[in-house]
Amino acid sequence: MGAKPQLIVKGRKFDQVLEGARNVFMRDGFERASVDDIAREAGVSKATLYAYFPDKRLLFLECASAECRRQAADAESHIDPNAPIADVLRLAAERITAFMLSEFGQRIYRVAVSESENFPAIAQEFYHSGPKLVQGRIAEALRCAVERGEVAIDDIPFAAAQFAQLCKVDIQDRLIFAPAPCCTPQDTTRVIEGAVAMFMARYGVKV
Amino acid sequence: MGAKPQLIVKGRKFDQVLEGARNVFMRDGFERASVDDIAREAGVSKATLYAYFPDKRLLFLECASAECRRQAADAESHIDPNAPIADVLRLAAERITAFMLSEFGQRIYRVAVSESENFPAIAQEFYHSGPKLVQGRIAEALRCAVERGEVAIDDIPFAAAQFAQLCKVDIQDRLIFAPAPCCTPQDTTRVIEGAVAMFMARYGVKV
DNA sequence: GATGTTCTGAACTGAGCGGTTCAAATTTAT
DNA sequence: ATAAATTTGAACCGCTCAGTTCAGAACATC
Numbered sequence: 158m159g160a161k162p163q164l165i166v167k168g169r170k171f172d173q174v175l176e177g178a179r180n181v182f183m184r185d186g187f188e189r190a191s192v193d194d195i196a197r198e199a200g201v202s203k204a205t206l207y208a209y210f211p212d213k214r215l216l217f218l219e220c221a222s223a224e225c226r227r228q229a230a231d232a233e234s235h236i237d238p239n240a241p242i243a244d245v246l247r248l249a250a251e252r253i254t255a256f257m258l259s260e261f262g263q264r265i266y267r268v269a270v271s272e273s274e275n276f277p278a279i280a281q282e283f284y285h286s287g288p289k290l291v292q293g294r295i296a297e298a299l300r301c302a303v304e305r306g307e308v309a310i311d312d313i314p315f316a317a318a319q320f321a322q323l324c325k326v327d328i329q330d331r332l333i334f335a336p337a338p339c340c341t342p343q344d345t346t347r348v349i350e351g352a353v354a355m356f357m358a359r360y361g362v363k364v
Numbered sequence: 365m366g367a368k369p370q371l372i373v374k375g376r377k378f379d380q381v382l383e384g385a386r387n388v389f390m391r392d393g394f395e396r397a398s399v400d401d402i403a404r405e406a407g408v409s410k411a412t413l414y415a416y417f418p419d420k421r422l423l424f425l426e427c428a429s430a431e432c433r434r435q436a437a438d439a440e441s442h443i444d445p446n447a448p449i450a451d452v453l454r455l456a457a458e459r460i461t462a463f464m465l466s467e468f469g470q471r472i473y474r475v476a477v478s479e480s481e482n483f484p485a486i487a488q489e490f491y492h493s494g495p496k497l498v499q500g501r502i503a504e505a506l507r508c509a510v511e512r513g514e515v516a517i518d519d520i521p522f523a524a525a526q527f528a529q530l531c532k533v534d535i536q537d538r539l540i541f542a543p544a545p546c547c548t549p550q551d552t553t554r555v556i557e558g559a560v561a562m563f564m565a566r567y568g569v570k571v
Numbered sequence: 572g573a574t575g576t577t578c579t580g581a582a583c584t585g586a587g588c589g590g591t592t593c594a595a596a597t598t599t600a601t
Numbered sequence: 602a603t604a605a606a607t608t609t610g611a612a613c614c615g616c617t618c619a620g621t622t623c624a625g626a627a628c629a630t631c
Contacts, residue, residue, distance in 0.1 A: 167577090168576085168577055168578080169577075169578085169628085169629090170577080170578075186478075188395045188396065189395065191617080191618065191619085192618075192619060192620080193617095193618080193619090201578080201579090202578065202579045202580060202581095203579090203580085203581095203619095203620085203621095204578075204579065204580080204621085204622085204623090205577080205578055205579075207619095207620065207621080208577085208578085211620085212619090212620090213619065213620090267477060267478075267480070267481070269541065270474060270477040270478065270540055271393075271474075271477065271478040273474070273540055273541055274474070277543060280540070280541040280542075281541060281542060281543070283541060284537060284538075284541035284542060288537050288541075312554075315533070315534070315554065315558060318533045318534045319530060319533050319558060319562060322529050322530060322532060322533045322534075323526060323529060323530065325529060326522070326525050326526050326529045327522070327525045327529075330491060330495050331491075333477055333480055333487070334476065334480055334487040334488060334490060334491035334495075335487075335488060335491060336484060336488070347519075347522065351522060351526060354566065355526060355562060355563075355565075355566040356562075358562075358565045358566040359561065359562040359565040359566060374606095374607090375606085375607060375608080376598080376599090376607075376608085377607085377608075398587080398588065398589085399588075399589060399590080400587095400588080400589090408608085408609090409608065409609045409610060409611095410589095410590085410591095410609095410610085410611095411591085411592085411593090411608075411609065411610080412607080412608055412609075414589095414590070414591080415607085415608085418590085419589090419590090420589065420590090572631100573630100573631090574629100574630085574631090575628105575629090575630085576627105576628080576629075576630095577626105577627080577628070577629090578625100578626080578627070578628085579623105579624100579625085579626070579627085580623105580624105580625095580626100581622100581623100582621105582622090582623100583620105583621080583622080584619105584620085584621075584622100585618105585619095585620095585621105586617105586618090586619090587616105587617090587618085587619105588615105588616085588617085588618100589614105589615095589616090589617105590613105590614085590615095591612105591613080591614080592611100592612090592613080592614100593609105593610105593611100593612100594609100594610105595608105595609080595610095596607105596608080596609070596610100597606105597607080597608065597609085598605105598606080598607070598608080599604105599605085599606075599607085600603100600604085600605075600606090601602100601603085601604080601605095
């Protein structure tokens with residue numbers, strides 16, 4: 158049989174550890190997560206865990222980095238640069254709101270904010286593999302649309318940031334601060350349509 | 365001499381305790397703040413502290429509530445409902461960005477997010493005495509402007525939320541996630557002017 | 572099935588923290 | 602001055618948690 162792809166990981170349980178840590182850290186944050194809990198969740202002995210990661214902080218850093226990479230990979234959507242810009246924006250808005258509404262999106266944001274002071278490196282990585290990356294994608298699409306003459310924009314990155322921001326209207330704050338059932342699909346749709354309408358009103362070229 | 369205003373507080377050191385707790389909680393968050401630290405910061409013995417607040421959580425709740433009230437009081441600015449709406453919005457935007465950029469604004473947001481899961485009541489109070497309140501103020505101003513025929517808006521609260529959101533473009537994320545020197549006054553001005561321009565393009569009535 | 576590696580489980584250390592206690596000291600009120 | 606209320610400091614309890622240790626079991630490899 159063909160040799161299985163031998164990864165650089167030293168032992169069998171490496172991935173289990175990372176997976177378990179991911180769950181617990183995302184659930185409880187860095188401080189409240191206990192190493193014993195992580196070991197239990199990972200189905201691994203504490204000794205094994207410490208064989209791989211001699212320090213809780215290192216384990217957290219590794220997890221957070223992995224999550225950021227995963228997040229960036231998930232954002233790898235193919236944007237059709239030839240579609241009408243309003244459609245492209247609507248699609249982007251749908252992805253942004255969906256991410257915010259997802260369990261994963263909320264948890265990672267919370268953890269990133271909470272630990273941004275103790276782990277500034279992680280905060281930066283999150284920023285670049287999340288908001289900044291999205292902004293860049295939108296900017297690319299806008300650049301195409303400007304060339305096609307659909308929109309007139311002087312500061313493209315800024316306009317992209319404005320649009321991304323408009324997608325969060327009322328959703329982000331309520332998700333974080335208000336109790337659970339706070340964003341109906343209708344709300345989301347209104348935010349998305351509102352964002353597109355506002356953006357086109359500002360930058361759209363009258364036909 | 366006239367009797368000093370006797371507050372309902374039982375002892376002399378009550379305010380000291382609250383003040384010290386405020387500082388430490390805002391610096392370290394709930395979990396990382398130690399009661400011994402708070403007592404030291406307040407210049408008060410641990411026994412005294414526990415005489416007033418028999419529980420760390422109660423102390424935190426009291427502090428957070430007080431901060432929310434303070435925050436709401438600070439927002440008590442007089443909006444001239446007869447001024448042109450663009451000017452009103454510009455002023456509101458300046459206040460919003462100034463708050464975000466302030467040390468206080470950043471700390472309270474961070475703490476609110478961090479503790480929103482363990483203290484949902486606090487999170488809600490923060491939301492209502494902060495973002496929600498601001499949104500309400502803007503909505504009022506918009507209502508006047510609609511009556512004057514300066515703008516045409518169907519969903520006023522939503523439009524207010526949109527504007528408030530536009531004031532945070534790129535600032536909020538960078539303040540939280542990126543290292544310190546990240547927002548020049550020029551950046552801020554661009555965000556404010558960009559928000560007003562966009563809002564007026566969408567809702568302004570052509571003269 | 573022998574050998575070397577990885578994993579286990581459970582006990583242990585040491586430190587920090589929330590919360591308590593109390594006799595003595597200080598402040599305030601009468 | 603005296604009595605009552607408040608504050609102090611320091612020791613103390615019980616608990617949790619990060620990190621260590623190690624003899625032996627499970628596993629992989631040849």
